[in-house]
Amino acid sequence: MCTHNSINSGKEITLTIDGKVCKSTFGKTILEIARENDIYIPTMCYLTKVKSIASCRMCIVNVDGVDGAILSCQERATDGAVVTTNSEDLYAERQSIMKLYNVNHPLECGVCDKSGECELQNKTMEFGLAEQPFTARDQSRPVENWGYVSYDPALCIMCEKCVRVSTEITGDEALQLQFGGYSSKIVNTQIDKNYSTLGEAASVCPVGALVDTNFKYTTNAWELSKIPSACHHCSAGCQMNYEVKNDTIYRITNNFEFTSLCGAGRYGFDYANKGVTKDSEAFNRAVEAMKSAKSIIFSSQISNEEAYILQKIKELTGAKLISNEARAYQKFMQAYSSVTGKHLYNGNLKAISNSTAIIVLGSRVNDDAPMVKYHINMASKWNRARVAYMHPIEDVEMKNLVTQFMKYEAGSEEGVSALLVDTLLKDIDVPKDVRAFLDDLDIGNLSAGSNIGEEEFELLKKSMIKKRDFSLVIGADLYTHPRATQIAKIIALVEKYTNFNVVCIPPSSNAMGVSLICDLDDEADEYSVGYNAKANFTLSALGDGDLDMPALNQQEGTMVTIDKRLVPMNVAQPYGGYILNDIANAMGIGARYTIDYTKSLPLEKGFRGVEFDALDDYFTATGDEKRGYLLELHETPTEDNFEEIEELDGFDGAVIYNCNPKDQFSPFTNLCSTIKDESKLVGSSQFAIVTKLQDGDSVSFTVNGIEFKRLFRIEPSMKGTIAINPIYDMGLSTPLVSYYRFNKVQIIKEEKKED
């Protein structure tokens, strides 16, 4: 159940709904309790994941002793109430509401995208309306194409769900209601931004008013079969369904009542490795390569089972396992657990949305982890949460949520963490050695080095005084920092000695799973085999390797999400080639299917030894998540030893920050034709001056040994001398880039060709 609706939860209450005695807790609405007890109350505007909208009046009920009907979606249940959800009067009133909804509604179910899953259609049938009895003078209301979604005002029933989602959940705040009697409509105030997050608004639209443009009119809803899965583009692992007909994915849907997707999850489905057949020669070469490989380099966008197979291969041949991002995260979390004594962090997304004060450190969270941003936004909208955003680059997309932006110098993360922890632990009892470490900090010096003033931390402290639930979000900038282990230990103090909900965002989709399953190594040796990463012999699901592999929507498997939950993924697209398990089998590591390994995932790392086919994948009627299972938390040995904070060479001058735009995560999202993004280097005009570049210049530069050729664009909303460089489009080289995200580089301006 949506916890934001149950503020004063705890007190037991008993009420009677339609003669059934229902026990619940105070704070829930009548509708929520009815749903908990499987009692049906019709609704049109109710959406569990947002605050009640109360625009439709369909949910009216009678309560004994109360005059007139009350809205069950809004009214908190009281102890002893006797509720009637249906009577002749209520039915008649609901029927007249439906008559009003049908006024001037175009009779176009025959071509409407929503037909078959339309709330208006269903309720019109349910309330037995065979005709439209009234009408109003109509006017021309043309369809508006907004980019990812298009809007047909003639079909809109003004339920407001889309507006609420855009404000309370995704936080793009693009949609607004425009009142005007029968010409009321929804307006998009940000058409030029073409937010892909509007896909979330479209998914909750109960009618065909707001629909995905790329899906519009391509098929009827009932022709599609739903394949439940998890989105693996980032570590949020959101619940979703592939909707498939004739082996083609037509769209992605989700359980929008309780969960959301980001733009990549919603529109990035078209990346399968298609038309692959079994090439036995290439396969034999791959087996030989794997046998003789000294190291296996891979991107952590693989399933747990594949990671487990790689670990088995390592145990067999002694090859090193190299996955940079997962390795950095693994080391970070090991250092972190050495302080907290738990092998995983304590936080999760839901706790973020319930917080009243949130600190984000080391992540451009709107781009890195959209689901984290959504949850911060929910906290901001529901609890008016204080949000402190600590990062070297300001993000305009976060402006309406962030209450305090704390800009620090790139590279000074260690000092910043120390200052932050010092602030948070100020009045808290901590062991002597920790206190000694904190007291020893040279605050003035650290403050100067990181460029955050002491008064900013004081402000932060002050703003958190009257708040009750706290979250700290840690991002990928810290994992790859040269002093990552020290930073991890400092941050871990927050989890250990305060009641903060701490989340360390895994840097890529299954980095957490990989870091738990594999013994990773630091440096690769020649001769190497790559899995979705460039190496001497490359296995690739991107279609350009030495042997083809299936993409993650072409195989079964599991992944571990940011919520520390193992979730199943299923097959949505056919695949005719060889898979990693075939190679392992040829090497004598035998399992019939890849998913036979699901139950063997290491128990000591929190996996529960459940078979793939026994994993649940659903939400209950009240929104309890029953997807896969939560990893068990294990105790780890602790050791508190802190080093002195190291002075860092400053990052002055032009710096480049590796960061993908918000709908792009990896070479897989890059393959999707439905996501529109141009990969370019964007910087402020200040950056342009420092580097002597002009808007539209072609530049080249090298980061971590990988050469980038990019178009440079000046982004007027940016400030400072750090430019943003996407890495998602580098194909098999992308997994090789993941070192510290800030880099000082030599930018070479390419000669413009005269034409």
Place this chain on the structure above:
Amino acid sequence: MSLEQFKNRNVGVQSYKTLDVGTPPKTGMEKFTQVVKRSVKGELFVGLGVVMKRMLEALFKNDMHTVKYPFEKMPISPRYRAIHEMLRLLESGNYRCIGCGLCEKICISNCISMETRYDENQRKEVSEYTINFGRCIFCGYCAEVCPELAIVHGQRYETASEQRAGFSLFEDMLTPIDQLNLQQEFDGFGAVSPNADDNIKQTPLAY
């Protein structure tokens, strides 16, 4: 109705009268006598006479009693359910089919398959439409369900083909645009009834 009764398809009241056809011969002798009697009676020649008469009529009076199939075909009842046709709107020549997919859904043998798209005028348009005639049982449900009188049964009843699965594409069934004036309204299964106008209720309009 119980399952027993449901399975028993012989549910009507049986009021047939049996004709008096005499008693068939039983012994070998009786059978032999019957054969001899019939052979010698000369009924054979009555039949031959009729044939001769018709032949002479056909030869000299030009009064034919057969059609020269396949050069000639008998007219067929509009209620016959032959190979489908896709009709066009008479005024504009546009497809009548709006791509609603009801025929695809109702088809009992799952032999209709279609693709639709978002066209330049922001409307839904069929882009592909096929019927697998190897599976079609000519039940007529598709024609009946079609809200636009777009898919109808035509008169083309010769469905022999070299392959079991014979597909028809949208263009095969669609009225050629230059023959729009020859397009016949369909009277068969699912067509509007003669009193359709009486059954229609007008949607209220505010002006």
